[in-house]
Amino acid sequence: MAARTMRRLHRTETPHTKWCTRDHRCGINEHRSADFIADALGGRAVITRVRAGDTDYAEIRARIPLHSNENGARWQLATALRLMRDLLDTVAIRPGALRSRTERPALRTARR
């Protein structure tokens, strides 16, 4: 009989955030907000704020009804992917854009 070993995973627990749900959606080192939902034309987009370790990110899910015509469905999929790339290009933080988590230059200039 072969010996079985169990690998122990060690994750450091992180505290809840001001915005996380503080319920079953949070894990030991991942915290999740309530879902932000937008419905339109039979589809649904959901954004959830997530902190994993020391990084915050937006988790985006969408359910988009596809055309019954295969060519139409493929066009929708290709267009959705192109627009997701545009979304990332528009909202992603570029390296060096923010010097720290608390420093937000756009907000500082808006308060004048």
Ligand SMILES: [Zn+2]
């Ligand atoms: Zn939490």
